[in-house]
Amino acid sequence: MSFSMTRMRAAGLAAALGLAAVLAVPAQAAEHGPELKELDWSFSGPFGMYDRAQLQRGYQVYKTICANCHSMNLMSYRNLGEPGGPEFSEGDVKTLASQAQVTDGPNDQGDMFKRPGRPSDRFVAPFANPQMARAANGGALPPDLSVMAKAREGGPDYIYSLLTGYGEKPDDMQMAPGMHYNEAFPGHQIAMLPPLADGVVPYTDDTPKTLDNYAKDVAAFLMWTAEPKLEERHKLGTRVMVFLFVFAIIMYLAKKAVWKGKHHKAI
Amino acid sequence: MAHQSTYQPSSKLGAWFDERLPIPRMVHGQFIDFPTPRNLNYWWTFGGILVFCLAVQIVTGIVLAMHYVASPDHAFNSVEAIMRDVNWGWFLRYTHAVGASMFFIAVYIHAFRGLYYGSYKAPREVLWMLGVLILLLMITTAFMGYSLVWGQMSFWAVTVITNLFSSLDMLVPGLGTTLVQWIWGGYAVGGPTLNRLFALHYLLPFVIAGVVLLHIWALHIPGNGNPAGIDVRLKSDSLPFHPYYTIKDGFALVVFLLLFAGFVFYAPNYLGHPDNYVPANPLQTPPHIVPEWYFLPFYAILRAIPNKLIGVAALFGAIAILFFVPWLDRSKVRSTTYRPVFKWFFWLFVADCLMLGYLGSQMPEGIYVLLSRLGAIYYFAFFLVVMPVVGMFEKPKQLPGSITEAVLGKEAAAKAEASA
Numbered sequence: 181m182s183f184s185m186t187r188m189r190a191a192g193l194a195a196a197l198g199l200a201a202v203l204a205v206p207a208q209a210a211e212h213g214p215e216l217k218e219l220d221w222s223f224s225g226p227f228g229m230y231d232r233a234q235l236q237r238g239y240q241v242y243k244t245i246c247a248n249c250h251s252m253n254l255m256s257y258r259n260l261g262e263p264g265g266p267e268f269s270e271g272d273v274k275t276l277a278s279q280a281q282v283t284d285g286p287n288d289q290g291d292m293f294k295r296p297g298r299p300s301d302r303f304v305a306p307f308a309n310p311q312m313a314r315a316a317n318g319g320a321l322p323p324d325l326s327v328m329a330k331a332r333e334g335g336p337d338y339i340y341s342l343l344t345g346y347g348e349k350p351d352d353m354q355m356a357p358g359m360h361y362n363e364a365f366p367g368h369q370i371a372m373l374p375p376l377a378d379g380v381v382p383y384t385d386d387t388p389k390t391l392d393n394y395a396k397d398v399a400a401f402l403m404w405t406a407e408p409k410l411e412e413r414h415k416l417g418t419r420v421m422v423f424l425f426v427f428a429i430i431m432y433l434a435k436k437a438v439w440k441g442k443h444h445k446a447i
Numbered sequence: 448m449a450h451q452s453t454y455q456p457s458s459k460l461g462a463w464f465d466e467r468l469p470i471p472r473m474v475h476g477q478f479i480d481f482p483t484p485r486n487l488n489y490w491w492t493f494g495g496i497l498v499f500c501l502a503v504q505i506v507t508g509i510v511l512a513m514h515y516v517a518s519p520d521h522a523f524n525s526v527e528a529i530m531r532d533v534n535w536g537w538f539l540r541y542t543h544a545v546g547a548s549m550f551f552i553a554v555y556i557h558a559f560r561g562l563y564y565g566s567y568k569a570p571r572e573v574l575w576m577l578g579v580l581i582l583l584l585m586i587t588t589a590f591m592g593y594s595l596v597w598g599q600m601s602f603w604a605v606t607v608i609t610n611l612f613s614s615l616d617m618l619v620p621g622l623g624t625t626l627v628q629w630i631w632g633g634y635a636v637g638g639p640t641l642n643r644l645f646a647l648h649y650l651l652p653f654v655i656a657g658v659v660l661l662h663i664w665a666l667h668i669p670g671n672g673n674p675a676g677i678d679v680r681l682k683s684d685s686l687p688f689h690p691y692y693t694i695k696d697g698f699a700l701v702v703f704l705l706l707f708a709g710f711v712f713y714a715p716n717y718l719g720h721p722d723n724y725v726p727a728n729p730l731q732t733p734p735h736i737v738p739e740w741y742f743l744p745f746y747a748i749l750r751a752i753p754n755k756l757i758g759v760a761a762l763f764g765a766i767a768i769l770f771f772v773p774w775l776d777r778s779k780v781r782s783t784t785y786r787p788v789f790k791w792f793f794w795l796f797v798a799d800c801l802m803l804g805y806l807g808s809q810m811p812e813g814i815y816v817l818l819s820r821l822g823a824i825y826y827f828a829f830f831l832v833v834m835p836v837v838g839m840f841e842k843p844k845q846l847p848g849s850i851t852e853a854v855l856g857k858e859a860a861a862k863a864e865a866s867a
Contacts, residue, residue, distance in 0.1 A: 331722070413712055413715075414713075
């Protein structure tokens, strides 16, 4: 009797807590964009971690292609060597940073000057200001990519779908001037030129240099820039969940022991 | 407080202190041997869970405030700096953001429990009203906190909600506009607005904590209600709070923490909106402005009504009406378990709130508008028609003679009655 009562109550509680999920669904379902291609990412799921080699390749794609138009203001070169990311070696990070020309100053004469980048510098933006970015891109502003993977429904799936979503427009569709058809972009008209093609980015490992791989790798890289503490979060999560689960069992047994004979008819 | 403490100081120092400031006596009386009905089910554990939620929000919030910059130019990036460069910053920020949702899950369950078991009825009317006041403060605080991120959804939520006050122009020309500009501290949502939202977001949790103390005080005068809805009468009707309810509340809290941690570690952004990772842009309206999930039912009520002023009145009315529940419900029986007719209307009300929540997330078009209107009508009818009318005509089921009888059966109750 008491056992089934407890079970019923536990079921009720679980149902109540499930309310959260039920309530959360509509907020997500609200915006039905175009269908996205769903990939099996190494970082998805509770134990998911980034694939270092993939992040390093993704950085290569970002650096060679995306960074020509898109800023990434929240990232510093030092991040490229930090745990839980691409984990470039200290030497590599210094080299990658020094390839950028950073505006520093003013110096003792009051002048701004250029110098090679250091690991502590932020990623150098391709344009000095949004107006210049627009002027160079036919009036469209290439958005900052730092948190892009969290700023769109679908995250990395969206980025992958977008990058692989260019194609011929349907015959009956009217395109605005300067726009390109993309099946993943809301409204299907995007100002960005198809950025990737087979072979345009050199890879240092033997991964095939295909558009599909570029898209995957850069999407994973952008997921890392948006969520650089994901690995730390997943690792801590496992420990916390195991602790809480064991703690819950102990509490349940303690509760049962304390309440023995107090709340059912067998007095 | 109603319950007299049986505190016995165990040391000379304890006795010395107790004579001068009887805090140990108060704690002992109110939180250790406080007589608590023995039949409380797990729905009663959410009070303790809510205290925990408030503490989590205050502690994480204070640390976040040490790193946050309340300026339109820096707010968004300062939040991202917390996520990236502050030690444990991602954990603090996700706990605070998810914590708000957890707080609302718990408070809604707590409030529905109060509605189901008639916890608002005499002598607990003031207790209930303080609870409604806490809910109102929570809504205000959560809204302000969400705005601080200064993403697109933050910015446009502030714009939409503050603009609601401009509907007062329909009453007195110019009144609404003046009021809105006063709230903004300018002619548009901007720096001064963000600064005052931050100041108030830091202040209000402490106001909530104060009202929570009053809420607990008001609870400890009559003592807890209970699922049977009858008063504690026999000695065997109650058990001391400690260890019986400390252990039970503790177990429930750990289970709640499993859900909480599940969101924080594995789906920290699931309850949020991607648009809020886009920095605020006053020149670009998002295609679909939606509030956080916990406001969706109220948002649906607002949008259900074509007239802006009446819509705003309905929005505020949906909360305000809760203050009058103790007098709207005419039934003498507290617990819905013993109310065969009201029970149906109660569950229909729960379903109605869930439906309104869903509708609040959808575009206001087609069938959704009609359903929102029906949902809003039932929301108010539940309080204004069902509560008074059903109470007058319903024939309640037989109540148990005592809590002891409800829990331990008639035999044990008879023994307890005889020894009383």
